[in-house]
Amino acid sequence: MQVGVGPWAGPWPDDPRYDPELLALGDRRNVVDRYRYWTVEAVVADMDRRRRADRFIHVAIENWAHDLNIGSVVRTANAFNAAGVHVVGRRRWNRRGAMVTDRYLHVHHHASAEDLATWAATAGPDGTRLPVVGIDNVPGSVPIEGYPLPQRCVLLFGQESTGLTPQAQAACDVILHITQHGSTRSINAGAAAAIAMHAWAVQHA
The missing domain is CATH 3.40.1280.10 (SPOUT methyltransferase, trefoil knot domain)
Structure with missing residues (x-):
């Protein structure tokens, strides 16, 4: 069973938090759904903001x-x-x-x-x-x-x-x-x- 999600379906989001490579290939990382397709830097910044x-x-x-x-x-x-x-x-x-x-x-x-x-x-x-x-x-x-x-x-x-x-x-x-x-x-x-x-x-x- 594969973890995560496959390539992004539909038009890509116009949001700098998203990683073009993950959008194209899928996101199989061990992250919660809210961070799917996000760059590592964007995830870290959001975690810092939420703390x-x-x-x-x-x-x-x-x-x-x-x-x-x-x-x-x-x-x-x-x-x-x-x-x-x-x-x-x-x-x-x-x-x-x-x-x-x-x-x-x-x-x-x-x-x-x-x-x-x-x-x-x-x-x-x-x-x-x-x-x-x-x-x-x-x-x-x-x-x-x-x-x-x-x-x-x-x-x-x-x-x-x-x-x-x-x-x-x-x-x-x-x-x-x-x-x-x-x-x-x-x-x-x-x-x-x-x-x-x-x-x-x-x-x-």
Whole structure:
């Protein structure tokens, strides 16, 4: 089964947002219907326009061992229209799991958690600070259920195996955990990111 739509039927739209190549050949991308045939630049601009200036999230994830979950986190960040994705640590990451959704996001790199914290210090509106909210089940963490998440913040996730590094924990204003009821110590990092982003969206989106 083919995904998407075929070549445009009828007269082409007189709108600069549309991509002539996609109109001619069809649009098989993983995008919602409202963005069919649009250029990548037009999609990014519209997502930026639709995002509220007073309520938004940035998503950051540590990348010390080429974590394969980063692609999944990026894809989810796109689904929630995050203002940006920040890869902390190694610059290179496996993009397969993102399914090209990273092209529609603002992706940034920070060499360390300290660099991320420095960026967040002036990344809010008019140079204000964005709180950094860590997600990990470390001692002293607070349940995410019912926690009043900031309207504007950075959600910071650690690696699948080790979680947030001590440096990342030190950069956080608060560290929240997702309450579990089974025998496993932790849940998949990509799944945890999706739960946390949805928790923020329920409160603010």
